[in-house]
Amino acid sequence: MPTKEYAGQIVNVNEEGFLVESGQWTPSIAEAIANELGIDLLTDAHWQVIQFIRDDTTKQGQSPGLRRISKLSGVSMKELYQLFPKGPGKLAARIAGLPKPQACI
């Protein structure tokens, strides 16, 4: 299994770069992944989303899709795209150390 070093820690990741064990995640790892994805600084708004999807995943057993995030986190779809450009659902999950949302199939 591939591993990667973030913020001085070695973590297990899959081929797409998502953490395999969300227990290995720390906020500093989140910062490091975000930097790698081109987000220089995680603001409070970013953390609101990250916190929401981590809590929701614990409760639901799967990472939330985009509509669920925008409906329940209090952050609008437009803002989500500003915070996590391109693919907010995927990017936010990866930064939060969660599996890729499976909102399909």
Place this chain on the structure above:
Amino acid sequence: MKKLLILGGGTGGTMVANHLVGKIPSGWDITVVDPEAKHLYQPGLLFLPFGAHDEHKLERPRRRTLKPTIDWLRKAVDRIDPDRREVYLTGGERQRYDLLVIASGSQIRPEETPGLLGEHWGDSVYDFYTLPGALRLRDAMTGFEGGRLVLNVVEMPIKCPVAPLEFLFLADDYFKRRGIRNKIDLIYATPLDGAFTKPAAASVLGSMLDEKGIHVETEFNTAEVDGDQHVLRSYDEREISYDLLVSVPTHMGAPFIEASGLGNELSFVPTERHTLLAKGHDNIFVLGDATDLPSSKAGSVAHFQSGIVAQNILRAIAGERLVDGSDGFDGHANCFVETGSDKALLIDFNYDVEPLPGHYPLPVAGPFSLLKESRINHWGKLGFRWLYWNALLPARPLPVPSRMSMLGKRELAA
């Protein structure tokens, strides 16, 4: 009398009801609630835009699809009150139940996307997920002589996740037959990051799109449709112009699910993966498109689930332990994918195993080949309508197991 109430007489609800006739203990009534007079064979819709004229064969009177001892209430549902074990029908009537099955499917909701359901709906913007939509699109395709045809999947999940690809493959073939393929751009705008979500199938299907010169715009999340300008806009401010837009709009569960507080953000019912019980309820089962499960919203899935739900209903009545875990539903789906030129490929997969190459249902003998185009697969798809009306809906035993099998499949190197 005790009552089993089934909300929805589509593929899943009808099969569960028919399965249980002759098996449910005496003292139990089976009632199906569905406001529609006819049962629609949904896989047939895909072929209408390309000139098929067999729409009269796609519908049958609902009464004929239900075995005679099943009651059919031709009413719409307002809401469910799980605490009182009652269903409120429109008009105020109430139905008490002992066991409930939610099989109310999914429906397209174009009004969820700004501009989609505007004055251009049915003029330059179409769907093929409803009978009237597919018929309108057939006229539009007949009159389409050149320009940009954009197929846009607004949001996942959708009914039959391969249907958009099939539409594009068939469109490529259709315009070639008309001799105008060189005057038409085919564009696929999808929120997914590839042609399909399961890797092996995505790569096979993705290269087929390439070969057919179909352009794919990935991770395109539609924010709005500008019908006057003929432009789709995404949340990340990309624009795609079209002459003819074929939209696969947002899908949601029935409105009564939300009214009953039983749905997720898309009004799909949170469902236990293997027993198919509604989460938090020991007397409500869910199957087909109505669930929130990460299995395909497809008739084959409803079929595989119907056997499990029927079995669990009998166990619940007998006070026995439900089939669960590895004995329960495994996410099994199997779909024919039309690829044009009278060929099709077949994919077979479940929660854990992605579509693999090989043969189905028998190793080597097949007759169907998995993840590979063949004419036999196409005939299989066409012959399926007969099988649907005469074997699947009446819940006759079929020579394919509910649970996915690895027989005949080739595992891919990791």
